[in-house]
Amino acid sequence: MSYAPAPTLLTRLTRSKLVPRWAGASVGVGExxxxxxxxxxxxxxxxxxxxxxxxxxxxxxxxxxxxxxxIKQYDVYRALPVYIIVDSSRSMAYGGKFQFAMGVxxxxxxxxxxxxxxxxxxxxxxxxxxxxxxxxGVMRGESMFRWLNDQKPSGRGEFAGALRSAIRxxxxxxxxxxxxxxxxxxxxxxxxxxxxxGQEIWGLHVASPxxxxxxxxxxGEVRLTDVETGQEVEIALDSGTQARYRKAFGAWREQIxxxxxxxxxxxxxxxxxxxxxxxxxxxxxxLGMIG
Numbered sequence: 001m002s003y004a005p006a007p008t009l010l011t012r013l014t015r016s017k018l019v020p021r022w023a024g025a026s027v028g029v030g031e032x033x034x035x036x037x038x039x040x041x042x043x044x045x046x047x048x049x050x051x052x053x054x055x056x057x058x059x060x061x062x063x064x065x066x067x068x069x070x071i072k073q074y075d076v077y078r079a080l081p082v083y084i085i086v087d088s089s090r091s092m093a094y095g096g097k098f099q100f101a102m103g104v105x106x107x108x109x110x111x112x113x114x115x116x117x118x119x120x121x122x123x124x125x126x127x128x129x130x131x132x133x134x135x136x137g138v139m140r141g142e143s144m145f146r147w148l149n150d151q152k153p154s155g156r157g158e159f160a161g162a163l164r165s166a167i168r169x170x171x172x173x174x175x176x177x178x179x180x181x182x183x184x185x186x187x188x189x190x191x192x193x194x195x196x197x198g199q200e201i202w203g204l205h206v207a208s209p210x211x212x213x214x215x216x217x218x219x220g221e222v223r224l225t226d227v228e229t230g231q232e233v234e235i236a237l238d239s240g241t242q243a244r245y246r247k248a249f250g251a252w253r254e255q256i257x258x259x260x261x262x263x264x265x266x267x268x269x270x271x272x273x274x275x276x277x278x279x280x281x282x283x284x285x286x287l288g289m290i291g
Contacts, residue, residue, distance in 0.1 A: 003102040005280065010110065014138060017115030018082065019110070019291045022264065023175045023200035025078035027118055040118040079136060081174030082112040082119045083199070085166055087206075088153040089125040091183040095208030098153045100272040101179040104204065106148050107280050108177060111290055112136045118174075121148065121195060122166060126157020129165045163190040173198040181206050181271075188259050195263025201259045202289070203267045205253070212249065212271060214242050 005013065084105045092098040105121055112119040113135060121132045121144070129149065135144045159180055170176065176199035187203075194201055210216045214237060222237045235241060255266035268287060270279075284290045 001099065001147065002145070003099070003106045003148045004141075005103070005107050005110065005276065009107075009277060009280065010141070013107065013111055014114045016081045016111045016290045018080065018112055018117065018175060019288055020080065020175045020200050021266070021288075022082060023154065023173065025080045025117075027079050027081050027172050027174075067095055069267045080112070080115075080117040081172040082109070082117050082177070083166075083170060084119070084121045084177045085129070085157040085163070085179070086121070086123045086151075087125065087162070087178075087180035088123045088151075089157065089180075089184070090153075090163075092206070093153055095210065096272055097181055097206045097208060100270070101206045102148055102151070102206075103276065104179060104206075104270065104279075105177075106145060107276070109144055109148075110138075110141050113141055113144065118143065120169075121171070122162075123151045123154075123163050124162030125154050125159050126167065127161040127165050128154065128157070129162050129169070131169060156183050160184075160186050160190050163194060167193060167197060170194075170199055175202070177202045177204060179204045179206055181211070182256055185192055187256055189258045191263055191265070195265065201260060201263055201265035202287070203256065203265060205256065205267065205269045207269060207271055209273045211273060212269075214245050 004010070008055065086098075086101050086105050088098060092101065102123075109119045109121055116136070118134055118136045120134050122129050124130060132147045135141075176194060176197075178194075178201065180203075182203075182205055191201065191203065199232070217237060219237055219239075221234060223232055223234050225232045253267075253269065260267040268289070274283070
């Protein structure tokens, strides 16, 4: 199965880039103006000479005019480290959530490459996390898609363990995007630990239409199965039950959103029935995720 966006959609995505709120470009050579100053092509400003500075960057014109030594500083362009983690626990197998999440990961990863950023993608559950190689440059898109297509949902264990295991890999501060349905995750502890790594975190909540609104299952007696534990329960899915569920689901979403807000991150609901063209090209721009 291919998770890559359609070729016509890829062509349009090549003109996009990820728009973090505060994460900065900090690695290698890229297309984002870094807060750092150094050797480069675009003049930025001056600073006073300090012992040990390279005389090649001494502004001789300022020295001749004022008799003071000033070093010329230039803008430095670096890449944003982008980490994308996809939940592959058993609950993600329901309603095509894993396939949807992998498609979103491929699109966001490609947008990162198109913007000159450094992209790494991981799939995991339990204590196991499988990381891709580092990709940079739009020409690495096909390699990234091949890696994604080779990944399968493992299904065993909770996603919380995978998040803890991923922490040691987040060595450079950048943008961390996590795709999960957040079922069975002690997300408050895990998000706090991830936030402590200095990443800007986007928590993308992948949910099937039935998880958002149980009315789509119809009315009457239904048997619900917890795909993580196998536990079953029979309930009467009437209008009252549906209303109570929607209220509980809304409160749960608010709790997740508040948790991400505490680490200066953001929470975004991603229903799996959204048309991908509209999602990638319109909705993400409206949300300020891409530019």
